[in-house]
Amino acid sequence: MSSSESSAKRQRMENAPITRSNIWHRDGSVVLQAEATQFRVHWSVLALSSPFFRDVQDLPQPSDQPSVEGCPLVELQDDATDVEYLLKALYDPMFMGQKALPFPAVAALIRLGRKYDFRHLLNSAVERLTFENPTTLEEYATLPREAEKQTTTRIVYHRGLIFDMISLARENNILSALPCAYYRAVANCDQQLFFDGIRKRDGTTASLAPVDVRRLVVARQKLVQAQWNMENTLGWLKTLSHYSDCDAPPSCDAFRNKTLSHCLASGSLRAFWNPTNMAMAKWRGLCDKCKYRAQESMTAGRKKMWEELPGFFNLPPWSELKNDL
Known part of the structure; x- marks a missing residue:
């Protein structure tokens, strides 16, 4: 969001009437206000999970402390929707059980979890993000349809989700999720979308920061070229002839040449094409050897290629990609 958009939003909030959230516990002991929305909750619930709110509770209250229905009013400089998600996670055990x-x-729990030190909610949300964007090839391979169709299982899918996950991971220093998330973007999205963003069903656009756009554009070309190296995923297709112990040279040569031409013509990225997931029909034409x-x-x-994946995006090796939470 640009500075002008942020200023306009703040001005609207300042002029908006105060509304009461559905999260309003009649026996609550503190009222949180985010933007123009108030939430009545319990100091004990906040303090139990957050050292930040535990310290705030212990601070001496000034005589002119604003209050609502006898409860101290604490104003938060956060998005009201983010605060609502945070409080749902604290009060409703079924919410986090989904x-x-x-x-x-997920984004709200990561942002506010970091800011206010709700450590268990933060860790739970980060686990969801890293499950969708793992650090090992074995975990990546177990995702539905190899994750290259952007199917997700811990985060509800929406158009533009991959861009949203990239922005969330980078902005919150969840570096371990970036290589896989970047790869999913370059493998599934037309390059023009890196610049234009992806229009969501609600009318908003999932956009990328310039640093992410540059990494994706540069890496895609490198990945497509690298997959054809003899020691990489598709290198076997470029062998000059069939293997010496081949049982059906004409058939195997024809198969390899046809597959090579198809892959080159499509220009597709198949760096992690899993041979064990390919249907038998895909191998028809090759002898068993x-x-x-x-x-x-x-x-x-x-x-x-997986071991080298972070380097394609100008990131440190897997062993050095730490999450700064």
Whole structure:
């Protein structure tokens, strides 16, 4: 959000009438206000999970402390929707028990979890983000449809989700999620979308920061080229002839040449093409020996490319990608 948009939003909030949230406990002991929305909750609930609010509770209250229905009023400089998601997570055990949470909820718990030290909510939200964008090839391979179709299982899918996850991870120093999230973007999105953003169903746009756009544009070209290196995923397709112990040279050569032409013509990125997930029909035309050699080459190649994945996006190696929470 630009500074002018932020200023306009603040002005609207200052002029907006104060509204009472549905989160209003009649026996609550403190009222939180975010933007023009108030929430009546309990100091004990906040303090139990947040050292920040524990310290605020212990501060001496000035005589002119604003109050609402006898409760001290604490104004927060946060989005009201974020605060509502945070309080739902604190008060409703079923909320965090959902298999998949909406992305705005995950983002709110990460932002406010970091800011106010709600450590268990922060860790839970980060686990959802990193589950969708893992650090190991084995975890990546277990995601539905290899994650390259942007299917998610811990965060509710929406158009533009991959861009939203990239921005959330980078802005909150969840660095371990970035290589996989970046790869999913370059593997699934037309390059023009990096610049234009992805229009969501609610009319807003999932946009990327310039640093992310540059990383994606540069990395895509490098990844497409690298996948054809002899030691990488698709290198076996560029061998000059069939293997020496091939049982059906004409058939195997024709298969390899046809597959090579198709992949080159499509220009697609298949750095982590999993040979064990390919239907038998995909291998029809190769003899058993060549099929084994091809699968062996692809398996070794995709492992090598995964190890090198962070470097394609100008990030440190996997072992150095720490989350600064």
